[in-house]
Amino acid sequence: MPNYKLEGTFRAYGLDGTIQNGTFNTIYSADSERYETIFGKYHAISLHFPDRIVQAEYQPPPPETLELGALIPLVLGRFDTSDTIHSIKPATLFGRRARCIQFETVNGRSRQSNEICVDEEQGNVVHWNVGEDLVDSTDYSAFEGVLLPAHIRHYINGKLRMEVEQKFSVIDGPV
Numbered sequence: 001m002p003n004y005k006l007e008g009t010f011r012a013y014g015l016d017g018t019i020q021n022g023t024f025n026t027i028y029s030a031d032s033e034r035y036e037t038i039f040g041k042y043h044a045i046s047l048h049f050p051d052r053i054v055q056a057e058y059q060p061p062p063p064e065t066l067e068l069g070a071l072i073p074l075v076l077g078r079f080d081t082s083d084t085i086h087s088i089k090p091a092t093l094f095g096r097r098a099r100c101i102q103f104e105t106v107n108g109r110s111r112q113s114n115e116i117c118v119d120e121e122q123g124n125v126v127h128w129n130v131g132e133d134l135v136d137s138t139d140y141s142a143f144e145g146v147l148l149p150a151h152i153r154h155y156i157n158g159k160l161r162m163e164v165e166q167k168f169s170v171i172d173g174p175v
Helices: 063-071
Strands: 004-013 019-028 033-039 042-049 052-055 083-093 096-107 110-119 125-130 133-143 146-156 159-170
Touching: 004 063, 019 063, 033 063, 063 146, 063 159, 083 110, 096 125
Parallel strands: none
Antiparallel strands: 004 019, 004 159, 019 033, 033 042, 042 052, 083 096, 096 110, 110 125, 125 133, 133 146, 146 159
């Protein structure tokens, strides 16, 4: 892949009703990666090389930045032997035709009903409702042959927890 940049903004909704905004950007090149995240008083920069990591003074990351890291650039999952698919039904989500897979996950005595919806035309996940997490990913566009969402909304137990907007761009020339 060419050198490229992922940049975006996010908004975290606290359980106490507070709202806090942040930004992130990552530069990927053939031999290094640069990560920067700003969230309130938290400001982290790190450079990743094949043989070492260089970073500014370490600050423990806020939980919101860890949540962000699990959502970007996109949410991936897979079915395994603990999952039983019950049905696949047509639906319309975010103005597009989709197929929604209803399945159950069984681990020992624990049973959990879940649903994942996939855009019928493009094949990307647009709705992920697994356990207490619901993730809606919209406005996909192709970047270097991969479909990536521009908007992500994460809910926990039905409450909006985080909104993310991200964009990808090719970097012409050396990093």
